[in-house]
Structure formats: structure tokens, C-alpha cells
Amino acid sequence: MVIQFLLLLAVAASLFYFVRQQHGVRLQAGKRLAFVAFLFFAAYAVIRPDDVTWVARRVGVGRGADLVLYATVVAFVFVVINFYLRTREMERRITELARAVALRDAEILNQHRLPTSPAAGPDAEAAMLAAVVAEGKRP
Amino acid sequence: MHDAPVGRREDHKDVWLVIPVYNEAQVIADVVEHARQTFPNIVCVDDGSRDGSAAAIAPTGAHLVQHPINMGQGAALETGLRYALSRPGAEYFVTFDADGQHRVEDALRMLEVARSGKADVVLGSRFLESRETVPWLKRFVLKTVVALSPTARKLKLTDAHNGLRVLNRPAAEGLRIRMNGMAHASEIVGKLARSDWRVAEIPVTILYTDYSRAKGQSLVNGVNILFELSLRHRGA
Numbered sequence: 001m002v003i004q005f006l007l008l009l010a011v012a013a014s015l016f017y018f019v020r021q022q023h024g025v026r027l028q029a030g031k032r033l034a035f036v037a038f039l040f041f042a043a044y045a046v047i048r049p050d051d052v053t054w055v056a057r058r059v060g061v062g063r064g065a066d067l068v069l070y071a072t073v074v075a076f077v078f079v080v081i082n083f084y085l086r087t088r089e090m091e092r093r094i095t096e097l098a099r100a101v102a103l104r105d106a107e108i109l110n111q112h113r114l115p116t117s118p119a120a121g122p123d124a125e126a127a128m129l130a131a132v133v134a135e136g137k138r139p
Numbered sequence: 140m141h142d143a144p145v146g147r148r149e150d151h152k153d154v155w156l157v158i159p160v161y162n163e164a165q166v167i168a169d170v171v172e173h174a175r176q177t178f179p180n181i182v183c184v185d186d187g188s189r190d191g192s193a194a195a196i197a198p199t200g201a202h203l204v205q206h207p208i209n210m211g212q213g214a215a216l217e218t219g220l221r222y223a224l225s226r227p228g229a230e231y232f233v234t235f236d237a238d239g240q241h242r243v244e245d246a247l248r249m250l251e252v253a254r255s256g257k258a259d260v261v262l263g264s265r266f267l268e269s270r271e272t273v274p275w276l277k278r279f280v281l282k283t284v285v286a287l288s289p290t291a292r293k294l295k296l297t298d299a300h301n302g303l304r305v306l307n308r309p310a311a312e313g314l315r316i317r318m319n320g321m322a323h324a325s326e327i328v329g330k331l332a333r334s335d336w337r338v339a340e341i342p343v344t345i346l347y348t349d350y351s352r353a354k355g356q357s358l359v360n361g362v363n364i365l366f367e368l369s370l371r372h373r374g375a
Contacts, residue, residue, distance in 0.1 A: 094210075098207050099206075103204060103222055103225075106202065106222060110202045
């Protein structure tokens with residue numbers, strides 16, 4: 001059946017997309033075009049369901065609505081993986097940010113807690129405090 | 140559970156203990172004070188605890204770094220290593236658990252190996268000598284993980300998820316932990332396998348106290364770890 005081939009192709013394509021290391025502008029644009037195409041397809045399916053059923057018959061699915069459902073499932077999986085990866089990238093950035101904040105604050109905190117600490121001298125502390133104030137954050 | 144102090148503190152000025160802390164207020168002060176009898180330099184990374192762990196650490200002699208939000212053990216380890224690396228004279232870095240599972244004596248024996256120059260990274264192993272302290276289900280799962288992990292096999296490791304590790308300075312600088320959660324253990328092993336650092340494994344004893352048993356890693360979390368790892372470098 002053609003539909004099985006198409007669905008397997010969709011799975012292989014999504015694997016290939018998401019396993020690739022770098023995501024450039026082209027991929028980004030490709031995702032957006034696919035999204036727009038999907039919208040058009042959905043609108044068309046609503047206006048001319050018989051046409052979709054005709055296509056569905058060609059590829060071996062009984063009804064047009066089933067074909068739309070299959071396409072939706074594929075799109076949904078795509079969106080979920082994409083969302084997961086973006087969330088994780090964001091998490092990574094938050095980690096970097098929070099780590100920077102934690103290390104900077106620790107410098108001041110431990111300077112006061114452990115006066116014998118052989119870390120940065122008083123000049124460095126003043127500079128650090130100035131930096132903290134400049135960022136609008138209370139030390 | 141604590142034994143007498145071992146070794147002289149002055150001998151270990153170049154050593155930094157890195158302890159990730161998450162909701163360990165009950166025990167962390169004891170663990171820190173005991174370890175400080177041997178190791179003068181300790182940094183505790185409070186990973187956004189909500190039980191007053193930071194307040195428990197404050198009166199101790201350990202350096203305290205506080206994550207503004209909870210980010211996971213991997214993230215806390217990385218933060219601790221960054222902090223310790225920025226201290227003058229820091230040469231050796233020991234990752235240590237906050238719940239009293241690890242023995243200072245084991246850390247010392249591992250340090251000896253690192254200091255001898257025979258290895259850049261020394262990992263603790265629960266399975267190198269037959270010891271009866273590991274619960275059988277945990278033993279079975281951990282051994283299966285090692286058997287299935289190509290990187291652990293490449294390094295001929297017997298225990299891929301031990302939290303007690305000693306790193307020398309180049310290794311600690313080169314290690315960049317990117318997995319925030321519990322998958323960092325596998326991530327570290329993977330990095331070691333790809334690097335040309337020499338890795339040694341030393342038998343250690345894990346003290347499975349009631350406290351650590353209750354707190355410890357649920358084996359179910361292995362599912363989460365596998366999921367995190369399977370998608371680690373993928374996409375944006």
C-alpha cells in the first residue's frame with residue numbers, strides 16, 4: 001500500500017531531521033513551509049472533502065478524513081519532538097545563566113563567610129560588588 | 140558511620156571536594172565536617188534546596204555556591220567544578236555525595252593513584268571486589284547498564300554510575316558536563332572513553348544507610364536517564 005510507504009517515509013524523514021547535529025536557517029525555513037503547507041492542506045480538506053477522499057483512495061486509505069488524521073499524527077509527532085528539543089536548548093541556556101549568577105554571588109558570600117579564603121583580594125571584591133550593583137541585583 | 144580522620148589536612152591543600160547538595164539539610168553538616176578533618180577545601184553546591192540545606196552548610200567551613208533554581212545533579216557538579224577550578228592551587232578534584240554514602244578513606248586511596256601520575260581520572264567502583272553492601276536488585280541493574288554500555292566496556296569499567304571520582308586538573312578542565320540531570324554519570328563515562336585521559340578504577344565501599352537508601356536513586360529513574368541520553372546532542 002502506498003500509504004504505508006508514505007508513513008514510513010515520514011518517520012524516516014523526521015528521524016533524519018532530528019538526528020542531525022546542526023539546525024540551520026534552511027531547516028528552520030523548511031519547518032515553517034511544511035507548517036504552512038499543512039494549513040493549506042487542512043483548509044482544502046475542509047472545503048473539498050471529496051478530493052481528499054479521491055487522494056486517499058489512490059494511496060490506499062478508505063476515507064479522506066482518515067488521511068487527514070494520519071497526516072495530523074505525523075505532524076503532531078514532529079511538533080512534539082521539536083518542542084522537546086527547543087525546551088532543552090532553553091534549559092541549557094538557563095543553566096549557563098544560573099551558573100554564572102551562582103558563581104558570582106558565591107564569590108562575595110564566601111569572602112564574608114570564610115575570611116581566610118585565599119581567593120580574590122579586596123580589589124576583586126570591590127569590582128565584583130560594582131558589577132553586581134551595575135546589573136541591578138542586590139548582593 | 141564516621142571513622143577517625145585519615146591523613147593530614149596540610150597534605151591535601153591542592154584537593155577540592157565537590158559536593159552537589161539537594162535537600163540534604165539533615166546530614167550535610169555532618170558529612171562536611173567529617174570530610175573537612177581530612178580535606179580543607181570543600182565546595183558545596185546547593186542546587187536550589189527547599190529544606191534549608193544552605194543554612195545547614197553556612198556554619199561549616201565549606202565554600203557554598205547556591206543555584207538560584209533547581210537544575211539537577213549534573214548541573215551542580217559542573218558548577219562545583221567550575222568554582223573549584225577557579226581557586227588558586229587547586230590540582231585535584233573529588234566528586235563526593237552529600238548523603239554520607241562515600242568514605243573519605245576511599246577518596247584518599249583514589250587520590251593516591253591520581254597523585255602517582257598513573258591515571259588522570261580515578262573512578263570508584265562498587266563491584267571491583269566482591270562486597271556485600273550493594274542491594275541485589277541495584278547490583279543487577281547497574282551491572283546490566285555497564286554490560287550494555289559500549290563506552291563503559293571500552294574503558295573496561297565495572298561500575299559506570301559511581302558518584303565518587305577523582306580528576307586531575309586537565310581532566311577537570313576538559314570535562315564539560317552538559318546533562319543537567321542524572322544522565323551526567325553516563326555522559327562522563329562517554330567523555331572519558333572519547334578522550335585520551337588515563338582512567339583507573341578503584342574498589343570503594345558505598346555506605347547504604349537507611350537515610351541514603353530512602354534518598355537514593357530510584358531504579359525507575361533509569362528510564363529517564365536512558366531517555367535523556369538517547370536525545371542528548373540532537374537538534375536545536
